[in-house]
Amino acid sequence: MSNERAEFSKRLATAMTAQGYEPRPGVLSTQFNVRFNGASVSFTTASRWLNGGGIPEYEKLVALADWLKADPCLLLFGDRAGRGKREVRQVKEDALTYDDERVFDIYRRLPQTQQKAVCEVIMAFAASSSKLTSLAKPGAVTKAKRS
Template identity: 80%
Template structure:
């Protein structure tokens, strides 16, 4: 069981408990299927999510988050989605201060496709190397890309 899946399952179970649901596969599959307009989730799939053997597809993750009143990025990534690594902390210190609750509230009102886009942008920024780590001078002997005439 991967650590990422195990951590997701813990956050999923905690979100269920926080909303007053017993974190059991039968409860998860039943309650999820009542609210999700797509393909039903089987008992086995719900069990895999809660036991740390699988992570749901994006559309199902968004539906879970909506049902459990949680942020889909938080369910998937935990505190790292909000805090990030060392490089992300540096960016946050330099960035203007925003009301996190207001920003997340606005985020939750966006359609699922826009939420996905926002998550992808945030993760791309978090994964991108900082400009400080790039060399400012060309490396001696390095070949420059050819320009097309």
């Protein structure tokens, strides 16, 4: 279980409790499906969200946040972006370049409302990028044309 998924599941459970719901998969799937206009969420998916096994797609994350009266970025990322100081983490990927560091430093100094706007733009790009990736898979174009 990745740390991000575990942290997300804790924040989701806390948000559910704060709104008077028991953080259980049955409650989550039922309450979510009543409010979401897209494809319904199974008990298993809700269980993964609550047990650190998965994170919802962007549209479902936004719907969760609306239902639970939470900020989608805070629900997904927590307050780690707004802490003002860096956490010490081991990074297994390539080191950040100077420009990356500079951009992150600027982001951290932004007011929370502006950090939220930047986060929403990034989430929108990620959502559109994932749609483009799914269209690039073999057979996806023919399925898209039939719809």
